[in-house]
Amino acid sequence: MARGRCVPFVLGVPALDSFPVRTWARLTARQWRRNPRNLMLPDDGAGYRPLREAIAEYAYTARGVRCTADQVIVTAGAIQGIALAARLLLDRGDQVWMEEPGFSPARAAFTAVGAAVLPVPVDQEGLDVTFGLGVAPKARMAFVTPSFQAPMGTIMSLARRLALLDWAASAGSWVIEDDYNGEFRYDGRPLSSMQGLEHPGAGQVIYLGTFSKTIFPALRLGYIVVPPGYGDAFSRARLSMDRHSPVAEQAVLADFIQEGHFARHVRAMRRLYQERQERFVALARRELGDSMIVEPAPSGMRLLGWLPPGVSDVRVADLAASRGIDVLPLSRLCLSRPPRNALLLGYVPFSHSETERGLRTLAQCLRSSEA
Amino acid sequence: MARGRCVPFVLGVPALDSFPVRTWARLTARQWRRNPRNLMLPDDGAGYRPLREAIAEYAYTARGVRCTADQVIVTAGAIQGIALAARLLLDRGDQVWMEEPGFSPARAAFTAVGAAVLPVPVDQEGLDVTFGLGVAPKARMAFVTPSFQAPMGTIMSLARRLALLDWAASAGSWVIEDDYNGEFRYDGRPLSSMQGLEHPGAGQVIYLGTFSKTIFPALRLGYIVVPPGYGDAFSRARLSMDRHSPVAEQAVLADFIQEGHFARHVRAMRRLYQERQERFVALARRELGDSMIVEPAPSGMRLLGWLPPGVSDVRVADLAASRGIDVLPLSRLCLSRPPRNALLLGYVPFSHSETERGLRTLAQCLRSSEA
Secondary structure, three states: OOOOOOOOOOOOOOOHHHOOHHHHHHHHHHHHHHOHHHHHOOOOOOOOHHHHHHHHHHHHHHHOOOOOHHHEEEEOOHHHHHHHHHHHHOOOOOEEEEEEOOOHHHHHHHHHOOOEEEEEEEEOOEEOHHHHHHHOOOOOEEEEOOOOOOOOOOOOOHHHHHHHHHHHHHHOOEEEEEOOOOOOEOOOOOOOOHHHHOOOOOOOEEEEEEOOOOOOHHHOOEEEEOOOOOHHHHHHHHHHHHOOOOHHHHHHHHHHHHOOHHHHHHHHHHHHHHHHHHHHHHHHHHHHHHHOEEOOOOEOOEEEEEOOOOOOHHHHHHHHHHOOOOOEEHHHHOOOOOOOOEEEEEOOOOOHHHHHHHHHHHHHHHHHHHO | OOOOOOOOOOOOOOOHHHOOHHHHHHHHHHHHHHOHHHHHOOOOOOOOHHHHHHHHHHHHHHHOOOOOHHHEEEEOOHHHHHHHHHHHHOOOOOEEEEEEOOOHHHHHHHHHOOOEEEEEEEEOOEEOHHHHHHHOOOOOEEEEOOOOOOOOOOOOOHHHHHHHHHHHHHHOOEEEEEOOOOOOEOOOOOOOOHHHHOOOOOOOEEEEEEOOOOOOHHHOOEEEEOOOOOHHHHHHHHHHHHOOOOHHHHHHHHHHHHOOHHHHHHHHHHHHHHHHHHHHHHHHHHHHHHHOEEOOOOEOOEEEEEOOOOOOHHHHHHHHHHOOOOOEEHHHHOOOOOOOOEEEEEOOOOOHHHHHHHHHHHHHHHHHHHO
């Protein structure tokens, strides 16, 4: 995404106007005042120790992830975490189950190390484990987004999670759990992570978290939780890729978490995003009626807008782009043809009037693409 | 390197006590006050535009690099720049000339994409181009550190630079110019970059710079300069690896360069490092005499300590490590056996008394390893 582009309905941008910028700036100034030498010295590949400790505690409390700080590797975001896991855990030719439709940067990371990526369909319960067992029972790895399937938004059922963990344990395979949007659940308490569901000692799950959605995208900080004993290998791999993340921001983030600002911000955003989703759905119904069906989602920062049969999502997105609206066609994320065309729409950072204007423009694009 | 370790004579740490921390903190606070939204939004893979502009200007003025901001890609440091170039410009099986001895993380980056790395010896004039022509005239790429050969510290002669550029132009091959320590030349004006020597329009050189040595290592910012027309491909490749570097630090660094703090700091460090090198050489002669020969170097932040024949650099380094002294054995950086054993010694961040104590400990280690 190009700089400065926060046009409706771009994906992946949180409600930046509601971020406690002054607190962040204050913690930053305090770190530079108290601790400058620490912020300048090289670190090891696993990241700044106090941040790793804060993450271990947070991930347990918020997401049921069981780990010590030694198992936490700070990354430059989810994509780098996937690349690290691919590099360390896969050999050329290894098979990987990949959600279809799915998160294309993950697919690219597996392909980059020479893995054979097998699309496994996603239904209402998430990844179709039985399908995977049928086509590639000995796959070395499975990639899933159980909290909010990217891009369909379905939440993986408990039965499927257990089936996937069972397969991984018996096949000796890895499960990459990208806990995308795990923080933003609107209809009750979220399911805890698969990492926390795993049989203690099994060690098949690599858990991925990111602060791009909960803090802000330009921070470029995320983390992976690896099984006991794997921390050093991941740390060395990170060193060989790009050393480590900048220390100053890790130190500020550690303070932000430890002093309770992070938990407070996530709670506030959960309420705000739920309100904004309700508003978006209501406005979309009013402005677009049946020409784009938007249903509420129990989680996440984006919604799907289903298009009438025969309307090309790519064509609508191109038209919208020419009028300053950024929507992602669902078909771009599918290797095979999607069941029905749809647009992915980010809704959380936009005001009432931005949303309204954006939806009106989109309605016009839909009318001209039907004509 | 593990956190907090700045023991004598660790490599790669600048004189942090002389860094203008207050200026940096002030510029950081100002960015967060004036510009918060900009620091939080996602960017494109090439990096923050004002920083790319500041780098293009600086690289021309200081290093004779000819480019526009479109050719500048901000990286998380030199290693990531090498990895990007390897990923985009090499195919599996391609041959790469690599300095021997050489910068092992570069070797690892080429190997990671399946390239065949060929060691090409380094002599007093730098990379032996004639040797390279003999063993692999059709290599796809050559990696060089012409300003300060890593680890030998020799400066590549003009004749060799021109020979390498001639070969690259006629073979259609790439030259990766890692301008390691290009800023720190003590015996006069440094040679300008090979990128600037290249025939205009040739476009065979990828130039790499880093701020790890000139600002501080934990910043994790560097850059590559690519030929015209290659910016978008490198930007997309960076997006697919880890998106982009954090924006806040890029914005602060842009201000730091544009407002003249950077040029002033580099000038001050050049004087300081020259003094510290003279002090180090004098103290080493006094404390170690003939048991470790340290000769002054015209450039860089480290020196070579040559050991008597038959003394193992690895053994001395192990002994030193057990006594809290960090030195790197030269033989660790060589695929083949080095002509003579030596230690690499960082000298710039240490006080007179730290240097003195460190050298005394090292003298004891040498005596016990000779015994």
